[in-house]
Amino acid sequence: MKSAKNRDGQIAATVTRISTAGLRVTGARQSIIEILIDAKTPLSVDELEAKSSGRFDLVTVYRTMEVFVDKGIVDRILLEDGKSLFALADAHEHSHHIICRECHKTERIEFCMGGELERYASSRGFSNLSHTIEVFGVCVSCKKSAKAELCE
Amino acid sequence: MKSAKNRDGQIAATVTRISTAGLRVTGARQSIIEILIDAKTPLSVDELEAKSSGRFDLVTVYRTMEVFVDKGIVDRILLEDGKSLFALADAHEHSHHIICRECHKTERIEFCMGGELERYASSRGFSNLSHTIEVFGVCVSCKKSAKAELCE
DNA sequence: TTTCCTGCAAAATGTTTGCAAGGCA
């Protein structure tokens, strides 16, 4: 079963990253990781808590996400309204996303022109740079269901 | 006095846009516009309220920003932490920004590769697209004062 | 054993809503 193997591998890899970062591998953190992996789409703090079945508290989610983002273990994805979603970070690649406004299904964007942007910013005297690039839209399946609803 | 003329012109133009959008030109709205023009840097809702000298309420700022963003009269700039700032929108140009993390001084980025991004998203089946691109850094003067502080 | 994490409760923030009064067109 390839996918299960991948899942286990992903869990193991992330556990390693947690402990390498000098953090403790606790039950709550493992559960959060599993939920993130299984969701296959970025989740908000309360979605995470909702899927916890009482295994951890909302406060723990806030605190965990803060540390994980800080250590680069998860990515924070900022929605247009300022809310954020979290997804397991790719171990090595810096990337951006296309996010469905309805279901939050997310695809990585392979190319990143952040370098150009930062070079430009640098030439304007800015230092300590970072950037955010996100594309929002409606994915195929959400579009279909919206259409179906209209035609009912 | 060229700059004063520009200021008046900018006010007048924005007032026109408000009324063209079918909105009423009220005292609160005019004050908000003037504050935004004079600030020369994007402001948060509470910064706006703080500069109001009691001419309008915080709630009015929220409601006004909502309508103005909706009508394209102001731009919402999302910070890395999910908070937002508001700036008068350029009447015609779509653009992005370099924002100083410390003082929020902002420069427009002339080029926008949103087209490419959206074309790619479109090829992946997404519709109804939009995008956010922002670059964050520390501007020259904030960097200087940080250094000065260190060397005190 | 020591230090880090967690849950609970509560505080602090930030944002939205309802409603009556007032202002713009």
Added chain:
DNA sequence: TGCCTTGCAAACATTTTGCAGGAAA
């Protein structure tokens, strides 16, 4: 005049903090 806006108060939602008990290393 009629409808849009506003302010105030209060409801709501979201995020942060303090602290004591429990768990990882």
